[in-house]
Amino acid sequence: MAARTFPLGGVHPPDQKHLSAAKPVEPAPLPDLLVVPLSQHIGAPARPVVKKGDRVLAGQAIGEAVGFVSVPVHAPTSGKVLRVEPAPHPLGPPQPAVIIEPDGDDRWADDLEPLTDPHGADPDEIRQRIQAAGIVGMGGATFPTHVKLSPPPEVKIDTVILNGVECEPYLTADHRLMLEEPDRILAGLRVILSVFGLDKGYIGIEENKPDAIELLGRKAREQGFAEVVPLAVKYPQGAEKQLIKAITGREVPSGQLPMAVGAVVQNVGTAAAIWDAVSVGRPLVERITTVTGEGVAEPRNLRVRIGTPVRHLIELAGGLRGEPGKLILGGPMMGIAHHDPDVPAVKGTSGVLLLPRDRVRTAPEGPCIRCGRCVDACPMGLAPTTLRTLIAHEMVAEADEWNALDCIECGSCSFVCPAAIPLVQAIRYAKGRVMARRRKGG
Amino acid sequence: MTNPNDPKWILSSSPHVFQGDTTARIMWQVVAALTPAVVWGVYAFGWRAAWVIGWCVAGAAAAESGALRLRGRPNALADGSAVLTGLLLGMNLPATSPWWMALLGGVVAIGLGKQVFGGLGQNPFNPALVARVFLLISFPVAMTNWAVPGGALADAVTAATPLGAAKTAVATHGALGDALAGIPWWKLFVGLQPGSLGEVSELLLLVGAAYLLWKRIIPWDIPVAFLGTLVLVTGAAWLGAPAKVVPPWFHLVTGGAVLGACYMATDMVTSPLTARGRWAFGVGCGLLTAVIRLWGGYPEGVSFAILLMNATVPLIDRFTKPRKFGWVPDAKGAAS
Ligand code: SF4
Ligand code: SF4
Numbered sequence: 001m002a003a004r005t006f007p008l009g010g011v012h013p014p015d016q017k018h019l020s021a022a023k024p025v026e027p028a029p030l031p032d033l034l035v036v037p038l039s040q041h042i043g044a045p046a047r048p049v050v051k052k053g054d055r056v057l058a059g060q061a062i063g064e065a066v067g068f069v070s071v072p073v074h075a076p077t078s079g080k081v082l083r084v085e086p087a088p089h090p091l092g093p094p095q096p097a098v099i100i101e102p103d104g105d106d107r108w109a110d111d112l113e114p115l116t117d118p119h120g121a122d123p124d125e126i127r128q129r130i131q132a133a134g135i136v137g138m139g140g141a142t143f144p145t146h147v148k149l150s151p152p153p154e155v156k157i158d159t160v161i162l163n164g165v166e167c168e169p170y171l172t173a174d175h176r177l178m179l180e181e182p183d184r185i186l187a188g189l190r191v192i193l194s195v196f197g198l199d200k201g202y203i204g205i206e207e208n209k210p211d212a213i214e215l216l217g218r219k220a221r222e223q224g225f226a227e228v229v230p231l232a233v234k235y236p237q238g239a240e241k242q243l244i245k246a247i248t249g250r251e252v253p254s255g256q257l258p259m260a261v262g263a264v265v266q267n268v269g270t271a272a273a274i275w276d277a278v279s280v281g282r283p284l285v286e287r288i289t290t291v292t293g294e295g296v297a298e299p300r301n302l303r304v305r306i307g308t309p310v311r312h313l314i315e316l317a318g319g320l321r322g323e324p325g326k327l328i329l330g331g332p333m334m335g336i337a338h339h340d341p342d343v344p345a346v347k348g349t350s351g352v353l354l355l356p357r358d359r360v361r362t363a364p365e366g367p368c369i370r371c372g373r374c375v376d377a378c379p380m381g382l383a384p385t386t387l388r389t390l391i392a393h394e395m396v397a398e399a400d401e402w403n404a405l406d407c408i409e410c411g412s413c414s415f416v417c418p419a420a421i422p423l424v425q426a427i428r429y430a431k432g433r434v435m436a437r438r439r440k441g442g
Numbered sequence: 443m444t445n446p447n448d449p450k451w452i453l454s455s456s457p458h459v460f461q462g463d464t465t466a467r468i469m470w471q472v473v474a475a476l477t478p479a480v481v482w483g484v485y486a487f488g489w490r491a492a493w494v495i496g497w498c499v500a501g502a503a504a505a506e507s508g509a510l511r512l513r514g515r516p517n518a519l520a521d522g523s524a525v526l527t528g529l530l531l532g533m534n535l536p537a538t539s540p541w542w543m544a545l546l547g548g549v550v551a552i553g554l555g556k557q558v559f560g561g562l563g564q565n566p567f568n569p570a571l572v573a574r575v576f577l578l579i580s581f582p583v584a585m586t587n588w589a590v591p592g593g594a595l596a597d598a599v600t601a602a603t604p605l606g607a608a609k610t611a612v613a614t615h616g617a618l619g620d621a622l623a624g625i626p627w628w629k630l631f632v633g634l635q636p637g638s639l640g641e642v643s644e645l646l647l648l649v650g651a652a653y654l655l656w657k658r659i660i661p662w663d664i665p666v667a668f669l670g671t672l673v674l675v676t677g678a679a680w681l682g683a684p685a686k687v688v689p690p691w692f693h694l695v696t697g698g699a700v701l702g703a704c705y706m707a708t709d710m711v712t713s714p715l716t717a718r719g720r721w722a723f724g725v726g727c728g729l730l731t732a733v734i735r736l737w738g739g740y741p742e743g744v745s746f747a748i749l750l751m752n753a754t755v756p757l758i759d760r761f762t763k764p765r766k767f768g769w770v771p772d773a774k775g776a777a778s
Contacts, residue, residue, distance in 0.1 A: 008767055013459055169459065241767065254768035324449035332459040339451045353458070360452050361460050366521070367563035369465055371710040372661075376717070381766035383715060386759075403766050411457035418463045419563075425455040 005232035006242035009379040020299040034307035035344040041136040043069035057109040076305035088343040133277035139267035142348035160201040165238030168331025173288040178212040188271030291317040295354030311341035322356030366419040374413035384413035391430035469522030475650030483639040487537035495532030501548020502528030509557035530570035533640020605741040651704035660708040667724025668703035675732035702744035719762035
């Protein structure tokens with residue numbers, strides 16, 4: 001049977017996973033300083049509950065949630081709070097952060113209780129525990145997980161999908177997790193299933209990870225509550241709507257969430273974190289991050305404490321190689337370029353990618369030759385070049401009619417454009433303008 | 443906090459990797475794909491074929507450089523698009539064309555066909571065809587002075603193109619008679635026929651097109667829709683009146699059908715953006731070509747057909763807006 005996939009568009013970025021795919025996950029030693037941003041998810045940033053000079057223990061809350069769509073932030077290790085002040089942030093301008101000097105003991109707070117019966121617990125209790133553990137989507141979108149697990153009462157969830165696709169080229173963090181800790185992932189899936197009273201879930205994995213498909217597939221069959229679905233290697237196979245379409249055949253309606261078709265998608269790393277939270281009571285203070293690219297000496301998969309400055313991770317990967325070009329947090333298709341290696345790894349940091357200068361395209365933007373490649377590549381069925389032309393003329397209403405808001409910013413259009421036109425950038429701008437116009441009721 | 447010794451990292455928006463094709467690479471690959479057919483043209487018609495193409499390319503390049511300079515734009519000759527236009531125009535001319543006509547054609551192609559609209563990507567009509575039609579109207583005699591492929595290749599055919607001869611025969615005698623007798627279609631297919639200097643060898647044009655298809659530089663839907671429609675319509679007409687109508691396989695291998703369908707109708711700038719649009723466009727081109735050839739005043743119809751369809755592209759684009767994901771929720775499809 002041909003592997004399943006989504007129907008429209010998609011591209012095949014050159015796969016560079018071989019750089020790190022065979023490297024087992026190793027714990028990254030603690031850095032001298034941890035920079036823990038109070039905002040690590042979509043939604044309201046946490047409110048700091050520690051101040052300069054406080055001593056903290058690993059797993060102790062240092063920021064509290066300020067509403068439903070918010071989660072607390074925890075100290076990644078024991079040590080002293082040096083400052084609470086704005087610091088470099090992976091998503092853009094500096095944001096308030098708690099800066100901790102580790103004391104080297106890595107002592108854990110002991111008020112963390114596991115749930116007595118993690119698989120039989122009350123759904124509300126599980127959700128509370130997940131929120132209290134500060135768990136957010138670890139695939140990169142960082143949406144608070146408990147919110148995704150709390151659909152309104154009239155919504156019936158019948159499909160839970162774990163996302164092990166990892167379609168971003170270069171990244172191997174999820175791949176390694178699936179190979180090394182399949183049981184944590186499956187246990188986490190079982191917890192999620194119990195929240196919805198379901199007895200079976202799916203795990204989507206791209207076919208370029210046959211070892212993970214084999215291992216998780218076998219375990220899933222043994223345990224009986226999961227099915228591994230091999231998926232064609234095509235970007236953006238890991239995008240939520242594309243993944244749901246590939247696995248269930250259902251198409252999430254434009255402008256709506258996966259729950260509109262009864263589906264909930266969680267990253268495999270998130271599932272593992274959920275299991276830690278309910279089984280040992282451990283909050284989310286670390287994650288696996290791939291430090292890779294042709295621009296580092298020794299690409300690696302590292303178990304990284306949240307707040308570790310990227311500079312430290314680059315050193316752990318043997319330092320820079322070649323003439324530095326780009327420093328990217330995330331993958332090459334959707335990651336964000338940075339200029340400051342003091343930026344910390346956070347809950348959503350799946351990769352630190354270093355591209356040497358000769359890998360960075362610097363061609364100037366040329367005129368659109370209407371080749372249509374961007375249209376053919378768009379997995380959302382949009383016409384990127386048309387959207388760009390419309391928004392270049394500030395034709396906001398028309399950009400709305402041409403469905404600007406449906407863009408998932410996957411970058412496939414820019415990837416294929418022979419004229420080097422920054423289409424995603426233009427469409428991102430268009431989305432902002434369309435939303436502003438809609439708010440005004442125009 | 444930033445260490446001044448830190449390297450200067452490049453900042454730009456995602457994505458950070460690219461497929462690698464550039465406009466220049468696309469244009470030059472089309473030029474490369476045309477080369478076998480051009481070489482055949484030179485072999486068949488002698489050096490004057492190269493001479494004609496050379497003047498077309500020179501005219502196009504000069505017009506491109508001049509116009510960009512006037513507009514204060516950086517010179518863009520290296521992107522290959524002007525050279526390609528000149529080359530395509532040359533391939534559409536008789537090998538007997540005088541040098542000044544070729545030069546003028548090149549200038550008109552770029553000047554009137556492209557730069558007046560704002561340059562690369564902005565022109566609604568295929569520039570080479572604009573120039574060809576301009577020359578056809580201005581110098582009708584020179585434009586239909588078909589050379590017989592030289593030397594040993596010159597047997598059996600007259601200096602009229604097979605389609606022209608057929609048209610004349612039907613007009614004067616009311617039937618094809620033996621206008622096509624003694625011309626096996628495969629001879630036309632490999633390029634032993636009079637015609638424009640670059641369109642005579644369908645075989646080599648198809649080889650080049652296959653390369654471009656393989657490299658995904660041209661879409662397959664336009665040529666297939668174009669030639670398929672041409673065969674269907676001329677085939678139906680031929681079945682209805684075999685004594686008066688050229689059989690469909692002759693329509694395929696004569697005139698500019700293959701050159702037009704694979705290299706001119708597929709011009710990205712002047713064809714629709716979406717797959718559905720490209721189908722509509724290709725069918726339209728094939729239909730118009732057939733209508734002009736069957737009932738029009740000219741033996742050839744490809745140029746006019748493509749230009750007419752170029753004019754409809756904005757309309758086609760509007761009516762073939764892509765079907766967006768999530769438009770028709772299919773809530774029943776269960777995981778199976
Ligand atoms: S970034 Fe947006 S417009 Fe471009 S391909 Fe992806 S979904 Fe389509
Ligand atoms: S890919 Fe680039 S050049 Fe091609 S149609 Fe889209 S914007 Fe234009």
